[in-house]
Amino acid sequence: MASKAAYRRLSKEYIEIKRNPPPYIIAKPLESNILEWHFCLYGPQGTVYEYGEYHGKLRFPSDYPFKPPSIQMFTPSGKCLKYSSKK
Incomplete structure (x- = not known):
């Protein structure tokens, strides 16, 4: 279980990520556990x-x-290819 400080900090960080998403990254906590993203x-x-x-x-x-x-x-070592236009 998250301490109050951890819960507040992670909630704040998630709000900031949603407000200003970094390029090439999607990150989200589990709904049931803010300590696991x-x-x-x-x-x-x-x-x-x-x-x-x-x-x-x-x-x-x-x-x-x-x-x-x-x-x-x-993802295993190496690339996990979703699709490729280089065929």
Whole structure:
């Protein structure tokens, strides 16, 4: 369970991400647990990562922001190609 400080901080960060989304990234907490976020990184055009989608998870400790989150990638090593126009 998140501490009050962690809940406030993560809520504020999620609001800021929705208000001003960073390029090539989507991140969202689980509705049932603000301490677990899933994200998807998209490869920018004109890079070797173009067409790549990378899914992962952030797990925040209950005393966040005083301790860092852990990161787990679900996409296997290498690119996870959604589609490609280079056929």
